[in-house]
Amino acid sequence: MLKLYYHPATISFAVQVALEDAGATSEGEFVDFRTNAQRTPEFLAINPKSRVPALITDRGVLTETPAIMEYIARTHPAANLAPLDDPFAMAEINAFNIYLCSTVHVAMAHRYRGYRWADDPEAIKAMTAKSPEVVADCFRVIEAEYFRGPFVMGDAYTICDPYLYVLSGWLDRDGIDRTQFPKVDAHFHMMRERPTVKKVMADWGM
């Protein structure tokens, strides 16, 4: 059985939604950041990178959200979460999710976790200050260039949708007005009503 190491306030939410969308049988293991559970020897043996999500499979551990999302889609083909037999369309999907991972999420992390990249408290403050501008630039690109609608890739729901939903849901927290990106905003409200999203929120006490 699959087991997801997660924290509700992280991108692991997107993975749990994809597991629900896939109809996968899985269990969850909460990683409590308040006690630094992600830095214990037990967790580092699971993910040496000290992050969630980490998905335990019968073959071993998988990390990195875009890779996990493609894995869920490929191992649950009946759920139609991606155009599995079309290498170009799959590459577009992966490129979108990898942009979220390597650029958008990273830009957001500079607001809260600047200590990863500088020691000077003033430098960390400077990153926090600039983060909303950088994140908004990313969402301008998504809105204008990549979002097709009503779902990210057009008419079909894919593994891009829960990923974008989680990051666009964090805009409020970061003081960025989501309504300046009308397509992304409409997507957020549509996603919030999906049964699988509601189920994960209920299951995780959100």
Added chain:
Amino acid sequence: MLKLYYHPATISFAVQVALEDAGATSEGEFVDFRTNAQRTPEFLAINPKSRVPALITDRGVLTETPAIMEYIARTHPAANLAPLDDPFAMAEINAFNIYLCSTVHVAMAHRYRGYRWADDPEAIKAMTAKSPEVVADCFRVIEAEYFRGPFVMGDAYTICDPYLYVLSGWLDRDGIDRTQFPKVDAHFHMMRERPTVKKVMADWGM
């Protein structure tokens, strides 16, 4: 025919090596950063994210190196660049490349491109100063936890190998002694002798 927008000093080198490994027919288009060619309207119409690599296919443009690498492997199955029919092994490969993209390459970018995440010149200096420590931490994880040898994933050469080769080749430039990571260092020297790597270096005047 495929067309790769590239700059030799960027991760687009890894993509060109994969194209050579695949036996793909492609042409290259140099993007001259000295003239800010990546910010021209012409290039932004190709990649609104203003980055290389960008791979033009007969279906459209692909971006994000890990997605491009999987696309090359899947569209050239005879080249055996990845275990295409094994979702778990593919997810491990993608997770490795996505870690390089979203964490290792990002950590390196803080040495040269801190302006992406802060405006204060002192903050940018603080990022430059910390970058080698952050990058070295990443390579410690790769060396201890993920590198199987002699290739990244073990006995088989995959799309992880040119990607790691390019980033490990940048360690010298960043003042990080690669020999502290003996497996990664041996991989670098082995990769440098591969005909496809030599061909790209010769073709690109490196």
